[in-house]
Amino acid sequence: MLLYVDAQYASPYAMSVFVGLKEKGIPFDMQTLDLGAGANRSADYAATSLTQRVPTLVDGNFRLSESSAITEYLDEVHSGTALYPADPKAKARARQIQAWLRSDLLPIRQERTTEVLFYGPSNAPLSTAAEQAAQRLFKAADTLLAQDREHLFETWCIADVDLAVMLNRLVLNGDDVPARFADYAKRQWERASVQAWVDLPRPPL
Template sequence: MHPEPLRLYVDARFVSPYALSAFVALCEKGLAFETVQVDLNNAAQHQAHYAGLSLTHRVPTLVQGDFALSESSAITEYLDESFPGQRLYPQAVQARAKARQVQAWLRSDLLPIRSERNTLVVFCGHQVAAPLSADAQRAADKLFKAALALLPDDREYLFGEWSIADVELAVMLNRLVLNGDPVPARLADYAAHQWQRPSVQQWLDLPRA
């Protein structure tokens, strides 16, 4: 039993891909939760109240009673291990490890893509006119090669059934797809399919300035 109410602290503009991941996880689990906005533009993440909750002074942070947890992958793993309902990770041990590998890779690599195609492209419809730099194109080619290897035979999901890693890979691909950059059709179709998931649509429907 988890009687304590859940609060998810997210960025005020709803453009953090990591906040999206935690938000989708809560929705997929069918959990009631309050969304609390943190104004990163005014450095609210460093103010005493939030800094007292978030170890990293970043979003998202999940709060449940006197328990607070930062970092989106930690949050999604906690939710999957603590609550019944839709699984967020594959059940098989090796597939689950592979899903976590995808999450860790997307957070630690491909910086030129994240820099040149920020999430205003993904969540606010902004487009960047400048073509990808040579570094970003190399990163894109690396992304495409890895994603195609993970998705053989036109499979719908990375590991046979939906997982939170599918949402996170779709975000990275959509940095390019939604900007109009060339992306292999197989991967563009995969990203579009993940984008139609109701939990993702709930995030996309949040009001943005």
């Protein structure tokens, strides 16, 4: 398999698929694209990726973009660690969490980009809009994370990585985050598959 990712290894969506491949124990190669230079808009990449975004997975003659679609595909066709809960309702809930994190909380994503995670914190304070988004995040996390659970569900799933990424945008920047959620994000960050992404050698910005 071949996985197309961004040249800075900073895309949370590429990270999610990378972690999924690692958890499944699937051998794969990576190809980086300089998104800042518009490499994803080249004719060659357009012929490979329907959305012209990263990540895109190439599996033989099959090409697939959009991270949650890729991780669902991997879970359906490969053994190894399950990326989604087996129970249909729990799986639907995990997909809901992924979709929400990708479509909401824009002020956090804008003011605490993934550069915070992989290059260093921002000195700028959160805006009022970002503070409000953070409170929505914490309220949802309080609903989703049972007090006595290490993960969102009975066992780890890929949605844990996505939620930890969003929380760590704040945690690793030194913003105020309730201790229970900060501890959860730290535990998820220590997972070997996540650390394999964190430890990738990144070029300077």
